[in-house]
Amino acid sequence: MNALKPVLSKPWIWSWLAALATFAATALFTGGASAFGLSQATLTFAAFSVMVGLGQMLVITLGPGNVDLSVPATITLSGTLALKFMETEGSLVLPGLLIAIGIGFAIGAANYALIKLLRIPPIIATLSMSFLVQSLAIWSNRGLRIKPPEALAAFTTGTTGGVPNIALAGLVLSVIVWWLLERSIYGRWISAIGQSPFAARMAGIPVDGTRFVTYVLCAVLAAVCGYLLASFSGGAALNMGAEYLLMSIAVVVIGGSAVAGGNSNVPGIWGASLFMFLVVSMLNTYGFGAGIRLMLTGLIIIAVIVAASRPAGGKR
Amino acid sequence: MNNSLEPQPVVAARGVRVAFGAVTALDGVDLDIRAGEALGLVGHNGAGKSTIVNVINGGLTPHQGTISYGGVDAAGGGVAAARAGGVRCVFQELSLCPNLTIVENTRLMHQGLTGFGWRKRALTLIRAKLDEVFPANRIDCTGTVGELSIAERQMVEIAINFIEVTEAPRLVILDEPTSSLDASLAEQLMAHVRRFVAAGGSVLLISHILGEILSTSTRIVVMKDGKVVVTKPVADFTAKSLVEAMGSVIKEKTHAATRTGANAAPLVVDLPVAPGSAFGFAARKGEIVGLAGLGGHGQTDMLLSLYRARSSNWRPQRPEEIAFVAGDRSLNGTFPLWSILRNLSIGDLGALSRLFAIDRDREDALGADWKAKTAIRTPDMHNPILSLSGGNQQKVLFARALSTPAAIVLMDDPMRGVDIGTKQDVYAILRSEAEAGRTFVWYSTEMDEICLCDRVYVFRDGVIVAELKGEEISEEHVLAASFSGEAA
């Protein structure tokens, strides 16, 4: 029992337990017949949430008030422009990815420029930016559905050794972010800023520089997600990013990262993403409609945040 | 004393004891405030002035002893009991809502102003009271508080507390009420206090301007180390005897012999004379420069601006030029979610890493090294920082700063509430580091520490008013410079 204690004290363990329980409940209902297909679909769709969740997690780690609302618009714009650029040309797959990353970089930099120059809270800065980016996406998309290059489409829908390629991509990105967060100076810096920007500044941390990098990273991760998502679903659609606004924040919260900042973890993002998708599948399997599904999602978010909170009065 | 004839005191504190952790802020205080008296309360940093104010206004429940208003015991009654007892408090930090108008603030502070047309009545009341306390002021009472100057905000807050809506104020506590008023406004306020007291009200006045205390109070209470040491009618005091009463009885300072060559070392900080200051600020290599004076008179701002001027907010700086040791631990020093080791190593992660990757073995080695050097009492440096006592947390903050190669170390009153053993450890480290050529700029509210410095600047009202060197550094000189003799 004592051996389990360190594991049980990890904040991400609960999202994994919930995901496993949901998976079992769903698989049992169908007599285990759909277990393989279910896990394939779960891994794929969860991976997209993971990608945006990772970026949002870094931003939320920066502390209260930090959140990036331009994630959906970034997904849409990068998916649209990258596909447009590649024009189904297989040789342009890598340059297309670079275009997507460049778009992410530009949006992230613009976000932080607004935050810093206009001295407005991140929520309204990234919101205004998302309006602009969304318009840009609509304008460049023009309702056409450009197909991704075949090789890319095949890659994004394919599997390697039974594991969906998208999930592998999400895993690679997760490992990178995990390394940044746990092993690099940058991870220490964002955690310090999230706990107290003032103390961080007085400990010699370049607060503005770190925040800038974080907003850029978040936008780049969203852009990569957009690139892959557009290729996976056979073309960029204008509303393709919409569901990821709330999803990106929800997986951070459910994954056990501190909403008040300073303390985040990567495994929880996976647990929460898997869980969010599995809840949907489970309710679908049981024949519940979208309404119940949404309500449960909301109640789970609130339950998690209330459970993780302490009564007021400790601070402020 | 014949209690049967005297009316009950407005406020009576009996044997009040308050402790914050290991620090005793009030150690058995007895205090009576009677109707028709202006009680002056003086004392140096940490004497317990603000704590007794918070006990009287109900914001703080004493751990021992009782507090009663007009003879009615207020056990656990809090703010409501104090207000019911007619106690009003003008806080040192301004406590109006800056986004509301003066009239609206008046409404919030006076629950009795209900019903239709409260705006009009509040306006009349506050207008009349402002004119009464500060004749010929030109404050627009329909304006927003945020648009007022600091002095005007203070005037409004004072006037609001003197207003009578449903019941008259019986005791008004004025905590440094003139800190942002100019001389003539301060005199208007003191005149009002005298009128108010003559009419039977009572006032508790705290001020660092001894002239105000001596000219306005009827009785003076001197506090020191959480105790009332002297209570006498004002006539028994002069400015000089008051300063003496605040100081230690006799404590020959243990000042280190002035180190040779300290005056010839190169300057590492040299700031011009700021407007209003009598002195510029300079610090030499290997020097320990003290910043003295009453708390909140500009010392911390000075340290912050020094730090900001010499560090970047955009790029990591290597090697660090300057390091900072925070004082208010819970607010701005430690990172509460982290281990002791992480709190220590954040000061100079660059030295522990290659290509942004932290080398954990080197981090552990650094932790072991400083654990030994500063005697941090913990079985494991990976334990959470909050598992340490306050003094040991403070040692971690020292180690964080000292583990950097920074040539200048700024200290923002870091030893407040630290036990004596830890202090001695840290003093020894400071000495040896200074010998090795590091410069320390040390803001301290404790006189013993100020006496350890090579040179001391005394702050008052945000500017440097005195510079003390070597033998001149004494409690007497610091007190005399911190408290202004005349009425502003």
Added chain:
Amino acid sequence: MKKGLSANTLRLMIPVVSLAVLLMAVFWLQPRAMSYMGMNLLFNLAVPIALATIAQMLIIAVNDLDLSIGTFVSFAACVTAVYLPTAPVTGIAILAAAIAAYAVIGIVIHLRDLPSIVVTLGMSFVWGGLAVLILPAPGGTAPVWLRSLMTAAIPVVPLAIVASIVIAIVAHLVVMRSTLGVAIRGVGGNSRSVARAGWSVLRIKAAAYALSGLFSVLAGMALVGLTTSADANIALRYTLLSIAGVILGGGEFVGGRVSPLGAVVGALTLTLAGSFLSFLRISPDWQIGAQGAVLIIVLGLRLLLSRREA
């Protein structure tokens, strides 16, 4: 010492001036818009947006933020379209319960010291789910009285304008003139001193949330009155629009600095920004982009002004 214009007036001037400039530009491009019908068309959808903006403003006044207003207005619209024509008592009961739920949210956020963004984010799923349950596919009808109220032809000035003015005045009376409004803004400005003066911050916050819920419900009803039917996604963009409207109208995220008049003007400006572009023959693609640009420009202008004041 005395400035020519108070900061509050200046704060209000920016949205008013931008609305006026935008309106003139529209008239210049399309003189026919300068008519009863034209104005009615231009501002038709402004009424629900203005109501939602006031709702958001009440939350912002206590230093919180509501990310669920869009789904909540959609939910209220669905309830209105499904129940009010046929079972008005049930409908009103549901709406009243929803307002009570808002007060509970405010209480929970205050008691547990929770970040309002995350709680209301969770609530947005809940309201969205309830809306889908009530109205799985677009449909429903507007109650006759509501339809006729929202499309009433008032002489000389179009209803949308009159209604916006009425909303602004009512919100001004509640938020700027009443004791409750003072207390709500006081909590935003300095909750510690409000508590020290003997008020219950908990009750004030609950009241602010309940009032906000009430205005959101009104927004949903007004929307149904205009569109005659509802669906679960009808007002999703109101969340972002309402935040933008408050900020445009001179409100600030923290410190209880809000302006109901400004918020209504901000909502009108955002509504007009869309119409303006369609008159410019710029494709509707740029509509939300223009809203973003207007937001950034106004915030930039405000920064310039505050720098000059400082």
